[in-house]
Amino acid sequence: MKLLALDTSSDACSAALLSEQGCEAVFEVTPRAHTRLILPMIEQVLQRACTRLADIEGIAVGCGPGAFTGVRIAIGVAQGLALAVNKPVLPVSTLAALAEQVRQQGASYARVALDARMGEVYWGEYALRGGQVQLQGVEQVCKPCDVPVTTSAGVGVGSGWAAHETVLMTRLADKVEAVYADWLPAAVYIAQLAQPAWQAGQFIDPEQLEPVYLRNKVAQTTQERAALST
16 A cells, blocks of 8 residues: 655645555645645655555545645645546544544544634634543534533644634633643645545545535635626
């Protein structure tokens, strides 16, 4: 199995190639440089693994939520590469990727919060059991003062904890054991999450790949902007 993964949903840009020999990965915090760096990063992990793009089985991609432009870049690159070599794709939640990262550090429950701007966070809670990341409830966008208050103790992870630490810690009180506010989604964890889903046949055609913004309206369409200007 050779699975390519990529993510540009945050200030970080990353690519990974997961195979039976292990995982080759590159990760760099590069705000506003994703378009320039993601393709060279992909080429780098392919070369390290002595693999051609045509030899991979498919592409896993961080589909959001996250930065609007960054999510679009990842989706566009994944679609373009997959169509070029006629391979399927597998979308992976960037919130789940952060939960997988803390699972590998031994946590049993994760509260993931990414800064969504406009005084809101992208929020998801995950039980980390038996080597699996299991979403509890739904991923959502909400104000920090409105995040669910569940009984499970766990860790907080993601940029939303840095942007809204006081509100989140006050609301969740003694249910937070540790916080990793500076951790960002990474392709290596997207690849690792995608592997069992891939083996279960949960891949899709590139044309079906869509970004996950969680907000119903993240930008006005050209027609809407034109209508407002008349």
